[in-house]
Amino acid sequence: MELLIFYPIGTLCVFLALGVVLNKSPIGSAMCLIGMMLGLAAVFAIQHAHFIAILQVIIYAGAIMVLFMFVIMLLNLKGDDTVWKTREGNTLLTGLGAVLVVGILYKMTEITGGGEFDSPTPIQETFGTTVKVGTTLFTDFVLPFEVASILLLAAMIGAVVLAKSKMDD
Amino acid sequence: MEHIPSPTVDLVSLAPVLVLSVFAMMVLLVDLYVKRDKTLVIFISLVGLLMTAISAFAKFDLPVHSFNDSYVVDELSVFFIMIFTLSSALAILLSIDYNKREGIRMGEYYSLILLCTVGMILLASSTDMIMIFLGIEIVSICLYVLAGIRRSDPKSNEAALKYFLLGAFATGFLLYGMTLVYGATGTTKLGLIAELIREEQIASKPLMLMGIVLLIIGFGFKVASVPFHMWAPDVYHGAPTPVTAFMAVGPKAAAFAAFFRVFAEAMPVLSPSWESLLCIVAVLSMFIGNVGAIMQTNIKRLLAYSSVSHVGYILIAVIAKNSLGSSSLVFYMLAYAFMIFGAFGIVILIGRKENEMLEIADYSGLAYKHPLMAISMSVFLLSLGGMPPLAGFVAKFYIFSAAIKEGFVTLVVLAVLNSVISFYYYLKVIVYMYMKEPEGEFQISLAPMTVFVVVIAMVGTAGLGIFPDPILYFTQH
Amino acid sequence: MSEYFFISLAAIVAIGVVAVLLLLSTILGPRNPNRAKLTPYECGIIPQEEAKGRYPVRFATLAMLFIIFDIEVVFMYPWAVSLGELKLFGLLEMVVFIAILGIAYIYIWGRGGLEWD
Numbered sequence: 140m141e142l143l144i145f146y147p148i149g150t151l152c153v154f155l156a157l158g159v160v161l162n163k164s165p166i167g168s169a170m171c172l173i174g175m176m177l178g179l180a181a182v183f184a185i186q187h188a189h190f191i192a193i194l195q196v197i198i199y200a201g202a203i204m205v206l207f208m209f210v211i212m213l214l215n216l217k218g219d220d221t222v223w224k225t226r227e228g229n230t231l232l233t234g235l236g237a238v239l240v241v242g243i244l245y246k247m248t249e250i251t252g253g254g255e256f257d258s259p260t261p262i263q264e265t266f267g268t269t270v271k272v273g274t275t276l277f278t279d280f281v282l283p284f285e286v287a288s289i290l291l292l293a294a295m296i297g298a299v300v301l302a303k304s305k306m307d308d
Numbered sequence: 309m310e311h312i313p314s315p316t317v318d319l320v321s322l323a324p325v326l327v328l329s330v331f332a333m334m335v336l337l338v339d340l341y342v343k344r345d346k347t348l349v350i351f352i353s354l355v356g357l358l359m360t361a362i363s364a365f366a367k368f369d370l371p372v373h374s375f376n377d378s379y380v381v382d383e384l385s386v387f388f389i390m391i392f393t394l395s396s397a398l399a400i401l402l403s404i405d406y407n408k409r410e411g412i413r414m415g416e417y418y419s420l421i422l423l424c425t426v427g428m429i430l431l432a433s434s435t436d437m438i439m440i441f442l443g444i445e446i447v448s449i450c451l452y453v454l455a456g457i458r459r460s461d462p463k464s465n466e467a468a469l470k471y472f473l474l475g476a477f478a479t480g481f482l483l484y485g486m487t488l489v490y491g492a493t494g495t496t497k498l499g500l501i502a503e504l505i506r507e508e509q510i511a512s513k514p515l516m517l518m519g520i521v522l523l524i525i526g527f528g529f530k531v532a533s534v535p536f537h538m539w540a541p542d543v544y545h546g547a548p549t550p551v552t553a554f555m556a557v558g559p560k561a562a563a564f565a566a567f568f569r570v571f572a573e574a575m576p577v578l579s580p581s582w583e584s585l586l587c588i589v590a591v592l593s594m595f596i597g598n599v600g601a602i603m604q605t606n607i608k609r610l611l612a613y614s615s616v617s618h619v620g621y622i623l624i625a626v627i628a629k630n631s632l633g634s635s636s637l638v639f640y641m642l643a644y645a646f647m648i649f650g651a652f653g654i655v656i657l658i659g660r661k662e663n664e665m666l667e668i669a670d671y672s673g674l675a676y677k678h679p680l681m682a683i684s685m686s687v688f689l690l691s692l693g694g695m696p697p698l699a700g701f702v703a704k705f706y707i708f709s710a711a712i713k714e715g716f717v718t719l720v721v722l723a724v725l726n727s728v729i730s731f732y733y734y735l736k737v738i739v740y741m742y743m744k745e746p747e748g749e750f751q752i753s754l755a756p757m758t759v760f761v762v763v764i765a766m767v768g769t770a771g772l773g774i775f776p777d778p779i780l781y782f783t784q785h
Numbered sequence: 786m787s788e789y790f791f792i793s794l795a796a797i798v799a800i801g802v803v804a805v806l807l808l809l810s811t812i813l814g815p816r817n818p819n820r821a822k823l824t825p826y827e828c829g830i831i832p833q834e835e836a837k838g839r840y841p842v843r844f845a846t847l848a849m850l851f852i853i854f855d856i857e858v859v860f861m862y863p864w865a866v867s868l869g870e871l872k873l874f875g876l877l878e879m880v881v882f883i884a885i886l887g888i889a890y891i892y893i894w895g896r897g898g899l900e901w902d
Contacts, residue, residue: 144789190863197859202852209848213841250514273867276860277875278315282322282375283438284860284878286430288885289329290446291853293423295889296336297453298849299898300416301468304842314874333888340895 141185148185152178165211169204176200188267318374321381323363324389324429331356332422339415346407346415353400353418357425361393377497378436387638387783388432388565391645392558396425398649398761399554405755406550406656410458417457421554424450428562437486437496440566444482444530447559448475454554455547467546474529474539482526488519498574505577520582523570524589530563533619534592541600544612545666549659552608553652556615561641564622568637572629579629586627587719593620594726601733606666607655610733611648614692617730618644621707621723628710635783636706642779643691643699643772650688650765654681657758660751668737673746681752682741684766689734691769694727699772706780843901850893857886 155178158171176199183192276284319326331352339349364386371382399421407417427446434440452475456468490496492515493504529536544552571582597617604610622644625637658674658681659665675682691698704727708720772779860882868875893899 193862194859198852198856202848202855206845206848206852209844213845269863269866270870273863274870276863277867277871277878279376280378280438281315281317281878282378283436283442285881285885286439286442286446287860288857288882289423289426290442290449291857292333292885292889293420293427293446293449293453295850295853295893296416296420296423297449298846298853299893299896300414300420300453301456301459302842302846302849303896303898304846305897314872329885333885336892337888337895340892 144185145182148178148181152182166208169207169211172207173200173204176204186267190267190269190272193269315376316374318372318379320366321372321374321379323366324360325426325433327363328356328360328422328426328429331359332419332426335419335422336416339419342415344413346413346418349415349418350400350404353422354397356422357393357397357400360425360429361390364389364393373435373499377499378439379433380435381433383783384565384568384634384638385429385433388561388641389429391561391638391641392425392428392432394642395554395558395561395645395649396421398645398764399550399558401757401761402550402553402649402653402656403548404757406548406758409659409661409755410548412457412548414457417454420450420454420457424454424554425558428558431562432565434566435498435569437489437498437570440570441483441486443566444563445479447562448479448530451475451551451555451559454551455543457551458548461546463546464548465546467543470539470546471543478526478529478536481522481529485519485522485524485526488515488522492516492519498569502574502577505575516578517581520575520578521585524582524585527563527567527570528589531560531567531619531622532616533589533623534596534616535589537593537597537616537619540616541604541609541612544615545606545608549608549652549656549664552611553649556611556648556652557641557645560615560619561645564626564637564641568626568629568634572626572633576629583627586623587716590620590623590627590719591722593617593623594723595620598726598729598733601730602736604733605668607668607671607737608666610668610737611651611655614730614733615648617726618692620726621704624711624716624719624723625707627716627719628707628714630710630714632706632710632713635780636703636710638783639706639772639776639780640703643703643769646765646768646772647688647691647700650684650762650769651692653758653762653765654685654688657681657752657755657762658750660753668740669747671737671740672744674741674750676746677750678752684762685741686738687766687769689737691773693731693734695731697773699769699776702773702776846898850898854886857882 152175155171155175159168159175162168162171176195180192180195180200183189183195335349335352335356338352339346342348367381370386371380373380400418403412403417403421407413424447427443427450430439431443431447434443452468452472455471456464458464486496489501492513493501495501495504525536529539532540544556547555571586575582594617597613597615597620601610601613601617604613622637622640625633625640627633628636655666658670665671671685674685687698691700694700694704696702704723708723711720711723861879864871864875864879871878
C-alpha cells in the first residue's frame with residue numbers, strides 16, 4: 140500500500156527535479172522546485188516522519204522559495220536574460236565527471252548488493268511523530284534548542300549588517 | 309497524558325556561555341543608544357570577556373558532564389575558554405584604533421565577536437554532535453559577517469562571499485558526515501559512540517567510514533587544511549586586519565578542540581581508518597602552506613599561508629591522540645595566539661589611513677626608522693618559524709614529542725623539515741626590514757591600544773618560550 | 786493507512802472541483818473577443834515599461850528576516866503539540882527562547898531593519 144503511493148510520488152519528484160535542471164527560465168525552475176519539495180514532503184509523510192514533512196512545506200516550499208523568488212527578481216533579468224545560457228561544455232571535465240559518477244554508482248551497488256551494508260538501528264513505532272520530536276527536543280535536547288536561538292540571533296544581526304540598504308554608519 | 313520529568317539543568321557548568329551571551333546581547337542593545345562613541349560598548353565587551361574567563365572556574369572536581377552528556381567541563385575546555393577569551397579580548401583591543409582609522413563604526417562588530425566566542429566555547433565543551441554542529445554554525449556565521457563588515461570595500465565583500473559560499477558547502481559535508489555516523493550508531497553523543505565502537509565491530513561498517521571521511525572534509529575546511537584551504541588567503545586578505553588575526557586563532561582553536569574530541573576521544577579505536585587520511589592532510593598542509601607562503605608578496609597572504617602550514621603541525625597533535633597530544637594542542641594554540649596577534653598588531657601599526665602598507669616591500673628599511681618595531685616583528689616571525697628559545701619552538705617541541713611517543717617518526721621528520729623551509733619566508737621579511745633601503749616614508753602613529761596588544765604578545769611569546777613550565781603544568785593537570 | 790484515505794479523498798475532490806469548474810467555464814462561457822478586450826488592462830493607463838524591472842535589495846533583507854522568524858515559529862509547532870506533557874518546564878524553555886529572539890527583534894527594530902527607507 141505504501142509503495143503504491145510512493146512510486147507515483149517518487150516518479151513525479153524525479154521528473155520535477157529534472158525540470159529544475161532542464162527548465163529554460165529561472166522562474167520555471169523555481170516552480171518545479173516547489174513541486175518537488177511538496178512531493179518530498181509527501182514521501183516523508185508516508186515514512187511516518189510527519190514533523191519533517193511539515194518542516195519541508197513551511198521552511199523549503201515556503202520561506203526558502205520566497206527568498207529564491209526575490210533573488211531571481213533582484214537579478215533584473217530582461218529579454219534574452221530570462222533564458223538560461225548554456226555554456227560550451229568542457230569535454231575533458233564532462234568525461235571525468237561521468238567516470239566519477241559511474242565509479243561511485245558501481246561501488247555503491249557493490250556494497251549494498253554484497254550485504255555488507257547494515258541497515259540502520261531499528262526504531263520504535265512512535266519515532267518521528269511530532270509529539271515524540273517535541274518531548275525529545277524539550278527534554279534531552281534542551282541545550283541545543285536554546286543554543287539554536289543564539290544561532291538565529293547571530294544570523295539576524297548578519298542579515299541586517301550585510302544586507303540592509305542604508306546604514307547610517 | 310503522562311507527565312515527563314523535567315531534565316536536570318546544570319546552569320553552573322554552563323556559566324561561561326550564559327555570562328557571555330548576556331553580555332553580547334547587552335552590547336547589542338547598548339549600541340542602539342550610543343551613536344558615535346563606542347567606548348562604552350568596548351568596555352562592556354571587555355568586562356564580559358573577563359567575567360567569562362572567571363566563570364569558567366565555577367566547577368570543581370572536573371570533568372563534570374551535564375545536559376544528558378552533551379556538555380562537559382573538563383581541563384581541556386577550561387583551558388580553551390581561557391584561550392578564547394584572551395584572543396577575543398586582544399582582537400577587540402586591536403580593533404579600537406584600527407576601526408577608528410578605517411571608519412568601521414558599527415557596534416555590531418563587538419557583539420558579533422562576543423557571539424562568535426560563545427560559539428567557540430560551545431564548540432570546545434560539547435560532547436554531542438548536534439551541539440558541535442550548532443557551535444560551528446554560530447562561529448561561522450559570525451565570521452562571514454565580520455569578514456564582510458567593511459561594506460563599501462570590494463575586497464571585504466569578496467572575502468565574505470567566498471567564505472560564505474565555500475563555508476556553507478563545507479558545513480553540508482560536516483552535516484552529512486554526522487548524519488551517517490548517527491545512522492551507523494544510532495546516537496549523536498560522543499560518549500555513547502565511543503562505547504558502541506569499543507563493544508561492537510562498527511569499524512568496518514561502510515556507513516561509519518563514509519561518515520568519518522565526510523567529517524574530515526568538514527573539519528578540514530573549518531581549520532583551513534590542504535586541500536580545503538583555498539579560501540584562506542583570500543579571506544584573510546580581504547577581512548579587516550583585527551578580524552584576520554581573530555579568525556586565525558580563536559575559531560581555529562575551537563574547531564581543533566572539536567576535531568580532537570570527535571576523533572581522538574570518541575573514535576581512537578577506529579584510528580587505523582582515519583589516521584592515514586589525517587597524516588596525508590597534515591603533510592600536504594605543511595608543504596603546500598609553506599611553498600605557497602614563499603611565493604607571496606603580501607604580508608597578510610603570507611601569514612595566511614603560514615597559518616595553513618601551522619594547521620599541519622597542529623593536526624599532528626590530533627593524530628597523536630594521547631593526553632600529551634591534548635596538552636600540546638592547547639599549549640600550541642596559546643603560543644600561536646600570542647605570535648599571531650603580535651604579528652598582526654605590527655601590521656596594523658605600520659599601516660595608515662590611505663595606505664595599509666600590506667606589501668612586504670613596504671617593510672623595507674623599517675629597522676632604521678623604527679628599530680623597536682622591527683625587532684618585535686622579527687621576534688614574532690622567528691617564533692612562528694620555531695626558533696628557540698621562543699614560544700613557537702616549545703609548542704612545536706611538545707607536539708612533536710607527543711607524536712614520537714606514539715611512533716610517528718616519519719611524520720615528525722617531515723614536520724621538522726617543513727619548519728626549516730618556513731624560515732625562508734619569515735627571514736625574507738626580516739631581510740627586507742634590516743637590509744633594504746627604505747622606499748617610502750613611514751608615517752606611524754603609535755596607537756596606544758595596539759601598542760599595548762603588541763607588548764602583551766611580546767611578553768607572551770618570550771615568556772612562554774623561556775618559562776614554559778607553569779603553563780605546561782596547568783595543561784597537564 | 787485509514788487517515789490517509791480521507792486526506793487523499795479531500796485532495797481528489799479539490800482537484801476534481803477545480804477541473805470541472807474550469808472545464809465548464811470554457812465550454813459554457815460566451816466568447817467574442819475584440820481588440821480592446823485583449824489588451825492587458827481593459828481600462829486604465831497603458832503600461833510604459835515591462836513589468837520585469839529590478840526589485841530593490843530591501844525585499845531580500847525582509848525575505849531573509851522572514852526566513853529566520855519562520856524557523857523560530859517551526860520550533861513552536863512541536864512545542865505546542867507536546868506542551869501538555871512538558872508542563873511548566875516546557876513553558877520556561879520557550880520563554881527563554883522567545884526572550885532571546887525578542888532581543889533580536891528589538892535590535893532589528895531599533896536599527897531600522899524594518900524601515901522602508
